[in-house]
Amino acid sequence: MPRVLVAGSAGFIGTHLTGYLLDLGWEVVGVDNFSTGKPENVERYRQRPNFTFYEMDITQEVPEGDYDYIVNLASPASPKKYLSLPVDTMLVNSIGVKNLLDLAKETGATFLLASTSEVYGDPLVHPQPEDYWGNVNPVGPRSVYDEGKRFAEAITMAYYRYDRVPVRIARIFNTYGPFMDVADGRIIPNFAYQALTGQPLTIYGDGSQTRSFCYVSDMVEGLFRLLTYEGLDGEVVNLGNPDERTVLDVARLVVKIYGVPESFTFLPLPQDDPKRRKPDITKAKRLLKWEPKVPFEKGLRRTLEWYKEVVNVG
Ligand SMILES: NC(=O)c1ccc[n+]([C@@H]2O[C@H](COP(=O)([O-])OP(=O)(O)OC[C@H]3O[C@@H](n4cnc5c(N)ncnc54)[C@H](O)[C@@H]3O)[C@@H](O)[C@H]2O)c1
Incomplete structure (x- = not known):
């Protein structure tokens, strides 16, 4: 081996x-x-x-x-x-x-x-x-x-x-996905932690900036x-996954999956924060015969379940 x-x-x-x-x-x-x-x-x-x-x-x-x-x-x-x-x-x-x-x-x-x-x-x-x-x-x-x-x-x-x-x-x-440190500071663990601990979800800018999550x-x-x-x-x-989402849409989905009231705090965008991010994966498809298979809603549900156990509430 x-x-x-x-x-x-x-x-x-x-x-x-x-x-x-x-x-x-x-x-x-x-x-x-x-x-x-x-x-x-x-x-x-x-x-x-x-x-x-x-x-x-x-x-x-x-x-x-x-x-x-x-x-x-x-x-x-x-x-x-x-x-x-x-x-x-x-x-x-x-x-x-x-x-x-x-x-x-x-x-x-x-x-x-x-x-x-x-x-x-x-x-x-x-x-x-x-x-x-x-x-x-x-x-x-x-x-x-x-x-x-x-x-x-x-x-x-x-x-x-x-x-x-x-x-x-x-x-x-x-x-x-699971194992991403809840204190990592990235968007999905942040939203998960805030939703699980009854805090408003922090959105930088107006939330119209996009990310694509794999x-x-x-x-x-x-x-x-x-x-x-x-x-x-x-x-x-x-x-990466070319399925592009606005940050606000991701926040709304987290709120929906956890079944918590919708509450957001809007803060200024950090310096040099990219407004759009989406991979062109033509090359990966050609060379690796690869493309992402897990739909965002499904992956997010699994991940949020895991955070629920880690954060240890409810
Ligand atoms: N997760 C993402 O969305 C993402 C996106 C783009 C690139 N990457 C890249 O993928 C890699 C893994 O990312 P991740 O999300 O798992 O990050 P992570 O922080 O969870 O993992 C990185 C690991 O590297 C270890 N490490 C850091 N410095 C080290 C050193 N000097 N010696 C030995 N170990 C050291 C850390 O302790 C940690 O366990 C990184 O190189 C990152 O730049 C990740």
């Missing part, structure tokens, strides 16, 4: 991807420093004989060994988290990525970078195809993440071009295909 290193395995997507790979019988080595991930996400797999875990900061050291695949998910991902860890975010996306690329080079592993739709910034092209170069403010508050990921992509392509490391880059668009099981399937399909070295592929 293949041996894979998953960096960021204690995070939201890492927890799901680890479970998926363990279920396939793969030997999974997880590494995480718990900066935004949680020890309990690792504990759930401790008893699995094909799982090993190292608590390490990948900017300092990486678990040496032979790997067929290396997946790098390690990075704070939500604006709340990366704005509170600005320098760490830049370091994990530069030195951390370099350390993993060196390991891929040594061991001949295929390397998958989890990049982000944030490399498109506040996009002037809609929806965003992979060959759109983006509209990023290099000195704005969000640049620690956006430019960090742009650097991560650039160094990944440098190892591909100059050292022939087999690499693939996933540009992940908003993903949601359920995490669809994302994991896309990442797995990008990691393992033949002939994809050097490819950059958008993964």
Whole structure:
């Protein structure tokens, strides 16, 4: 069975991807420093004989060994988290990525970078195809993440071009589902927490800005295909769900599913907040034969059920 290193395995997507790979019988080595991930996400797999875990900061050291695949998910991902860890975010996306690329080079592993739709910034092209170069403010508050990921992509392509490391880059668009930290600060956990604790739901701007949300099981399937399909070295592929929703519509749906009274607080839009975000997934359909399958209402219901248990009310 293949041996894979998953960096960021204690995070939201890492927890799901680890479970998926363990279920396939793969030997999974997880590494995480718990900066935004949680020890309990690792504990759930401790008893699995094909799982090993190292608590390490990948900017300092990486678990040496032979790997067929290396997946790098390690990075704070939500604006709340990366704005509170600005320098760490830049370091994990530069030195951390370099350390993993060196390991891929040594061991001949295929390397998958989890990049982000944030490399498109506040996009002037809609929806965003992979060959759109983006509209990023290099000195704005969000640049620690956006430019960090742009650097991560650039160094990944440098190892591909100059050292022939087999690499693939996933540009992940908003993903949601169980195990996303309720305190993560992103829209769905925020709405869930506020609705469950009887608070008004906070909407930035007038709520007409759009997002498109991909359920995490669809994302994991896309990442797995990008990691393992033949002939994809050097490819950059958008993964996300093109089903576009306004923030206000999402808030209304959360209220409806939980059956709570509709109550919203409107606050000013944060600086550089993108107004529209929607992936063009033509390339993923062509190369991976992949597209999301879980409808938003269904995924949202499952996710809200999970938050109900975690937040432990009613
Ligand atoms: N969830 C999304 O909607 C989304 C969207 C776009 C991109 N992404 C990307 O996908 C990846 C995973 O996102 P997520 O939502 O699971 O985030 P997450 O914060 O839940 O997981 C990231 C994990 O990386 C770990 N980590 C951070 N710095 C580290 C370091 N120096 N050494 C070791 N581990 C470290 C954290 O502790 C955490 O467990 C990230 O790279 C993120 O940028 C996610």
